[in-house]
Amino acid sequence: MSKNLTKRNEDYSKWYNELVIKADLAENSGVRGCMVIKPYGFAIWEKIQAELDRMFKETGHQNAYFPLFIPKSYFSKEASHVDGFAKECAVVTHYRLKNDKDGKIIVDEDAKLEEELIVRPTSETIIWDTYRKWVQSYRDLPLLINQWANVVRWEMRTRLFLRTAEFLWQEGHTAHATEQEALIEAEKMQGVYADFAENFMAMPVIKGVKTESERFAGALETYAIEALMQDGKALQAGTSHFLGQNFAKAFDVKFTSKEGKQEYVWATSWGVSTRLMGALVMTHSDDKGLVLPPKLAPIQVVIVPIYKGEEQLNLISEKVQPIIDKLRAKGISVKFDNRDTHKPGWKFAEYELKGVPLRIAIGPRDIENDTVELARRDTLTKEIVQQEDLVSIIEKLLAEIQESLFTKALAYRDSHITEVANFDEFKEVLETKGGFILAYWDGTAETEEKIKELTKATIRCIPNDTKNESGSCVFSGKPASVKVLFAKAY
RNA sequence: CGGGGUGUGGCUUAGUCCGGUUAAAGCGCUGGUCUGGGGGACCAGAGAUCGGAGGUUCGAAUCCUCUCACCCCGACCA
Structure with a gap:
């Protein structure tokens, strides 16, 4: 690992690219435009997922899973939807390979698909084709479904997390009996996203609606949360769409109302993606590396022992174990990095790069004085604290860091x-x-x-x-x- | 898809214009000794058919042709 990250004020874009790679979040893969999300990056995504999933379920939604492939004919049923996505679709045309006469693997031209399949850029069409069968009566409504999935949009220019050809996201798709109810749903989910962004990512967002030209292909109204990155550029962090009856009409999804009349259902869809990872990086991080809000940090507290020889390490390990136990009992994730293969200084820099919110260093001097050195990632400040006060101090500090990251980002945003x-x-x-x-x-x-x-x-x-x-x-x-x-x- | 650029040990690069010993350096890696409160030092090692294919030549990382990949800038996009 090379030692220095490009400074933000020298080249913000380069800083971002380097940071994502050096902090072990993700890397480019052998497939153009597609990334490998590495374990540390994926751990953050899992935290994002877990919390959002909880929020979706709390608001009455259930998870389901729909296919990766969409028949071309489904796709073409909603005109504006096709217009929006046609230029960036991957298409499956064959279902078999074979060896040619030189032994090379080639596509078997005889195995051409009768109907070509689109790799989903989003799932409205296949879902609405399915909902037709699920919805008959007003009693079947509302239908509140979410899916966690990957989607593919064949982008020309990609950047890790911010725009990749394949990305992970969730897409909610709901069906309602009335326009009013669907509108409320779309706005509600915008609120859920804003709540998540601000309270978990510590990223202030502005809730608003998109203009017609920025609207989702097939939507009547798009509600979005917009965040501001440190370089003064805005980033759309989540969208929630009121789809009206467009998809219901295209896929003939009708229900019998209380009054016995056949009516088309009203729809919404809403999503956030791995792009949030990029937003997270660009909202808080600094020239030393990532800065993660405690609520999303895979490791909240890291403990680095400072020792000479095995004997000292053993002594420190003994002292550290009860601290770890107490922190874990409070639900705080702790890593004790007792690797002998790296020096303390190296570890300090490493965990700063990875954005671990709090670092405890404990060495012979601390053993003598019943203290530890406690360092904050966000402010880069250090203090010596008594071991007996440690757990309560850490609890308080984690909350304070979460709060302070938001406040700082908010001040920046508001002043811009x-x-x-x-x-x-x-x-x-x-x-x-x-x-x-x-x-x-x-x-x-x-x-x-x-x-x-x-x-x-x-x-x-x-x-x-x-x-x-x-x-x-x-x-x-x-x-x-x-x-x-x-x-x-x- | 248009314009520009780059491919050389795991990574970052020098060498390419002007062909000529055994392809060089830093980081990383392996082993060892000393170390250990901010990316430590020294010693000894391993590791490259120079993106790929073809050609020119006594001889190609270097010249020519084709090809692939990636990066940057534009148009498009969450």
């Missing part, structure tokens, strides 16, 4: 929402300061497109808490009734 009144200011802020720009927008796709062309900034969302005010559009000067958030985005 800049309201502008005209387009010169807009460009000025975008170039010099970055972040979100709050401005009046006339509501037209033309304006949105022009601004994107000229500045590369897009409308990230119309914030939920926006007030109905009137002003003039930052670009066109035409009357405008909403303020929206612009930013350059990942």
Whole structure:
């Protein structure tokens, strides 16, 4: 491992790429655009999954699993959906290989599929084709299903976690009897995502709705949570869609209402992906490596012994064991790194790189004084504490770190929402300061497109808490009734 | 998919323009000794058909042709 990470202010993008690899989160694979998620990275993802899964179930959802392959005919039933994904689909055309005359493995042209299969870029079509059979009466509704799966979107340019050709995610797909209920569901899940982002990832997000051009292919409304990264670029961290009756109509999913009438069901879908890993990295980490919020850190506390010779190590191990037991009893994950193959200094740097929130160092001096050295990853501060106070201090500190990461990220985010009144200011802020720009927008796709062309900034969302005010559009000067958030985005 | 670039031990690179001993260095790896409160030192080792195929030549990492892969910048996207 080379010693130094590129500094964030030198090259943020390079810093990110290096960090993901050096912190052992993921690496590129032999397959273009596809990553290998390494054990440490996957452990974080598992924590994200576990918590989200709990939240989904708490809000009444059940998990299920639908196929990886989608028949092309299903896919083409919803027109705008096809338009949105057609350009990035992997297609399975054959089902057999054979040896050619030189002994090379080739595709067997005789084994052509009657109907080609799309590798799912998302599962709306196959799920709605299934829901048709599941839904007959209003009594079968609502249908509240989630699946954890991988999906494939054939991206031209990929970056670990932020955009990969294959990624892991969850996709919720719900069916409701009324429009109102589906709308509430879509908004509810946006709230679940925001809650998760802020309380577990310690990442402040803005809840809002997407403009028509940024909307999911096939949705009537897309609710999103938008986060701000340290380099001033926005990142869409989760989306929840109100699909109206589009998929119900395309797949003929009807139910008999209480009144005995045949009606189409109302739909939502919502998802977050391994992209959250990228968001997590870019929200908190620093030039020394990852900084993980305690609630998602695979290792919350690491203990590094400092010793000379086996005898001292044994003595320290004895002292450490009750500490480990007490911490584990409190549900805190602890690693005692007693490897003799690495030096303390090396380990310190290693765990800083990996973002372990708290580090305990314990050596002969501490044994004498019944103390340990306790170091915080987020502030890089160290203090000497008495062993008897250790567990309660750690509990408090973990909570404090979680809180402080959020507060710090929030302060950064809030100081990077800049309201502008005209387009010169807009460009000025975008170039010099970055972040979100709050401005009046006339509501037209033309304006949105022009601004994107000229500045590369897009409308990230119309914030939920926006007030109905009137002003003039930052670009066109035409009357405008909403303020929206612009930013350059990942 | 358009423009640019790079492929040399596990990693990062030098050497390529201008062909000529046994392909070089740092990191990492293995063994050992000393060490141990912030990536420690020294000694001794292992490890490369120079991305692949073909060609030119007495001789190719170096020149030519083809091919593959990856990276960066654009268009597209969670």
